[in-house]
Amino acid sequence: MSEPREISRRTFVLGTTAAAAMSAAGSKTAAGARTAAGSKTTAVTPVSGSTAGGNTSGGTTTGGADLCNLGAAEAVAHMSQGALTAERYAEALLAKCQSAQVLNAFITLEPARVLEAARARDRERLAGAKAGPLFGLPIPVKDSVNTRDYPTTGGTPALRHFHPKDDAPVVVALRAAGAIVLGKTNLHELSFGWTSNNLAFGAVHNPYDLQRIPGGSSGGTAAAIAARLAPLGVAEDTEGSIRVPAAFCGIAGFRPTTGRYSTQGCIPISPLFDQVGPHARSVGDLALFDSVVANDWLRLDAAPLAGVRLGVVRDYWFTDLDPEVVRLTDLALARLKEAGAQIVETQLPGLAKLIDLTTDPVQNHDVRGALALYLKQYGAGVDFDTLVAKASPDIQSVFRSDVLPGGVNFVTEPRYAAARDQYLPALRRLYRDYFTRTQVAAMVFPTTLVPAPRIGEETTVEVRGRPLPFETVVARNIAPGSTAGLPGLVLPVGLTNGGLPVSIEFDAPAGTDRALLALGLGLERALGPLPAPRVGS
Numbered sequence: 001m002s003e004p005r006e007i008s009r010r011t012f013v014l015g016t017t018a019a020a021a022m023s024a025a026g027s028k029t030a031a032g033a034r035t036a037a038g039s040k041t042t043a044v045t046p047v048s049g050s051t052a053g054g055n056t057s058g059g060t061t062t063g064g065a066d067l068c069n070l071g072a073a074e075a076v077a078h079m080s081q082g083a084l085t086a087e088r089y090a091e092a093l094l095a096k097c098q099s100a101q102v103l104n105a106f107i108t109l110e111p112a113r114v115l116e117a118a119r120a121r122d123r124e125r126l127a128g129a130k131a132g133p134l135f136g137l138p139i140p141v142k143d144s145v146n147t148r149d150y151p152t153t154g155g156t157p158a159l160r161h162f163h164p165k166d167d168a169p170v171v172v173a174l175r176a177a178g179a180i181v182l183g184k185t186n187l188h189e190l191s192f193g194w195t196s197n198n199l200a201f202g203a204v205h206n207p208y209d210l211q212r213i214p215g216g217s218s219g220g221t222a223a224a225i226a227a228r229l230a231p232l233g234v235a236e237d238t239e240g241s242i243r244v245p246a247a248f249c250g251i252a253g254f255r256p257t258t259g260r261y262s263t264q265g266c267i268p269i270s271p272l273f274d275q276v277g278p279h280a281r282s283v284g285d286l287a288l289f290d291s292v293v294a295n296d297w298l299r300l301d302a303a304p305l306a307g308v309r310l311g312v313v314r315d316y317w318f319t320d321l322d323p324e325v326v327r328l329t330d331l332a333l334a335r336l337k338e339a340g341a342q343i344v345e346t347q348l349p350g351l352a353k354l355i356d357l358t359t360d361p362v363q364n365h366d367v368r369g370a371l372a373l374y375l376k377q378y379g380a381g382v383d384f385d386t387l388v389a390k391a392s393p394d395i396q397s398v399f400r401s402d403v404l405p406g407g408v409n410f411v412t413e414p415r416y417a418a419a420r421d422q423y424l425p426a427l428r429r430l431y432r433d434y435f436t437r438t439q440v441a442a443m444v445f446p447t448t449l450v451p452a453p454r455i456g457e458e459t460t461v462e463v464r465g466r467p468l469p470f471e472t473v474v475a476r477n478i479a480p481g482s483t484a485g486l487p488g489l490v491l492p493v494g495l496t497n498g499g500l501p502v503s504i505e506f507d508a509p510a511g512t513d514r515a516l517l518a519l520g521l522g523l524e525r526a527l528g529p530l531p532a533p534r535v536g537s
Contacts, residue, residue, distance in 0.1 A: 050188035061478040067092035071530075072137055076178075079136040082125065086136030086180075091119035091417030093138050093182065097229045100536030102210060104202045105220040105229060108150050109141045109183035114138055117180040133292055139174055140224045140233040143184035144191055144217075145276065146265035146378065147171055150181065154267040155189040157200045158382045158390040167378065168265025170234060170276050170293055177292045182230050185220030189395050190371075191236060191269060193217060194244050194474045195458055199392035203455060206248060206501055212452040215245035215474075218279065225279045227535050229270045232289060232408060234280045238269040239359060240478035242277045243505060245446035246490040250501030250530045253279050254286040254517070257510045258485035268374055270366035272420070273482055283489070283520035295382040297475040298514055302521035306340030309440040310506075313348050317445035317477050322463050324496040329446045330505055332493035332527055336444075339526040344438050348430060351480060357423040359483045364402045365411040365419075423481070425522040428510075431484050435509045441519055442506040447490050449473040451500035489520045492530040501530060 068098045069090055070078070078084035094111045121136040144154050146164035153159045168173065175181070186204045188196045195205040196219025204219040206212040207227040218235035225233050235242040237255040246253025255277045263274045278289035286299050312318070312333075321329070329493030337343060372384040382390075388399050402409040411419075434443075450473045453461050460467035481488045489506045496502060506523065508516040 044074060064092040064095055068096045068228040070231060071282050072280060073288050075231060076133065076135050076137055079121070080125070080131035086118040086121040087115060089136060090114050090138050090180070093230055096536055100227045100229060101207050103223045103535060104208060104225060105185055105204060105227070106140070106183045107153055107155065107186050107201050107220070113149065114180060114182055121178065121180070132176065132207065133288065134174060135178035136180065137178065137232065138180045138182035138230055140182045140185045140221055140230050141171060142187055142218050142221050142234050142236050144187060144236055144267040145171060145234055147181055147184065150184050152184070152267070153201070154185045154191070155198045155201055156387065156391050156395070159380060162380050164265065166265065168263040173293045180341040185218070185224060185233065187218060187220055188216035189240055189392055191217035191238065192395060192398060194240060196220065196245070197455060197458070199394060200527050206452050207535045209452065210535070212454050212500070213248065215248035215452065217241040219245050221279050222246055222251060222253070225249070225251050225281060226533055228532060231281060232285050234276060235279050236266055236274065236276045237482060238273045238363060239482050240475055242279065243478050243488055243490045244474055245448055246279055247503035248452035248501065250492040250503065251279055251281050252283055252286055253277070253490040254290070255482060255488045256290065256513050257487045260513055265378070268367070268370035270363045271370060272362055272366065272424070283524045284515060287517045288521070290513065296514060300514060300518045300521065302525060303518045304340070305336065305526060308341045308519065309344050309438065310336065310341050311434070311440035311443040312343055312345045312436050312445070313443065314345065315347055316351055320449055320463055320468060321446060321474070322450040325446050325450060326503050328494040328502040329495070329504055333444070335526050336523065344440050346438055348434055351430065354423050354427040354430065355479050357482060358419045358427060358434045359479050360402070361411045361415055361419040364409065364422070365416040367403055427484050431486065432509070442508040442516060444504055444506050445477055447477060447505040449476065449501045451496050451502055478505065481505070485510050485511045487516050489516055491520065491524060491527055495525055495531065
């Protein structure tokens with residue numbers, strides 16, 4: 001990638017900012033959902049710490065801890081079959097949220113509201129209602145996604161008391177499937193960065209090391225899923241905001257093909273790149289989310305890895321890597337080859353130039369109009385100028401530099417038109433030609449160049465004894481896929497010697513989301529699980 005601009009959206013966070021942030025305080029059955037995710041439908045026996053009938057007490061008991069380790073599909077199966085009440089499960093997750101407050105994962109968390117919704121699910125089941133595929137499941141929602149019964153703050157002061165009238169379509173779909181909104185998760189302010197160091201609502205902390213960032217902008221959702229506060233959550237990705245936090249927090253993240261899920265009712269950056277998506281701890285749960293939100297119930301079975309072609313482009317994605325990222329990525333590729341996958345190495349000439357000409361120019365141009373339209377359309381009660389005027393100093397700084405007229409990196413209309421109409425189509429053609437030429441099922445590469453940096457280490461990060469721009473180590477590898485609109489799947493591959501997660505990403509051709517998830521089920525088996533963090537235990 002070429003040298004970054006002097007100031008950009010990807011480099012604006014200063015160490016002093018981080019220090020301040022640290023101190024700031026159609027219905028399917030549950031069985032059908034499991035089938036869609038490729039697992040067998042089996043009878044469910046009562047779970048430790050629960051009863052098949054009425055409620056049991058909450059708290060951080062062994063039973064409660066066991067419940068927090070359940071995956072989404074497992075929990076739904078237990079609740080829908082009466083082996084576990086929705087109220088008991090909600091109590092366990094809320095107790096875990098209480099014990100892990102140090103993460104600052106939530107902006108809004110209202111236990112009484114969650115428990116009442118859980119009791120309502122239990123009453124529905126006892127009355128004989130058909131359980132939906134997410135029956136009783138509390139799901140944390142990034143606080144950039146509209147919810148009718150919770151504020152949607154975008155992590156910014158001007159929207160602190162904004163209450164949308166309606167749920168975003170993605171939330172409508174989740175509730176219709178039986179889910180409960182667990183709360184609204186913390187994020188990088190206005191989703192404009194990768195740290196989740198939020199000056200207005202406090203920094204989110206990484207569950208594997210509280211002195212490190214969880215990634216952003218969906219850092220609160222990722223931290224919650226990793227720390228077992230919930231098994232499935234809503235995130236949002238314009239340029240890595242699902243995938244970077246998934247990588248740094250050691251969970252599974254899925255950014256679908258751009259446009260697969262509706263982004264209406266979500267605080268925007270660019271309609272060309274914005275995309276909501278899930279965080280989870282397993283590919284099966286990502287597939288369950290995809291089935292519900294995309295209404296795609298094609299059965300998924302784990303794709304055999306024997307003969308699967310995976311593409312590697314070393315001269316872009318594998319340079320300047322932290323030694324531990326190299327070690328764990330090499331081990332992961334070796335495991336995939338042992339499982340029968342074929343690694344196809346080639347190049348993508350011109351990729352870096354196209355990214356520089358499209359990724360930031362499109363976002364920095366579009367955010368002005370997109371944000372202004374959102375504020376007006378959903379009755380936020382503030383306009384764009386007021387929003388920026390009340391934003392935290394770091395956000396104001398980057399908007400002045402990159403977004404507003406007169407800024408050093410302001411995007412003119414001719415430059416934007418070239419990015420949108422010339423360079424973006426060229427990037428998409430480059431990818432289409434690559435997948436056609438190589439016949440790979442997906443490209444594979446390290447999601448980020450480094451494990452999670454320390455809070456405050458956000459202008460440069462030292463790699464192999466030399467400083468690299470923060471934007472490069474965090475965003476270089478994830479920018480191409482989301483700019484081109486490809487589906488991307490992030491999976492953890494291990495912990496560094498210092499105990500930090502490292503992940504790899506698989507990007508597939510646009511529109512092949514279900515095939516990528518099926519492949520992911522097989523990849524997950526070969527790569528193996530990651531130990532849970534100890535925070536809140």
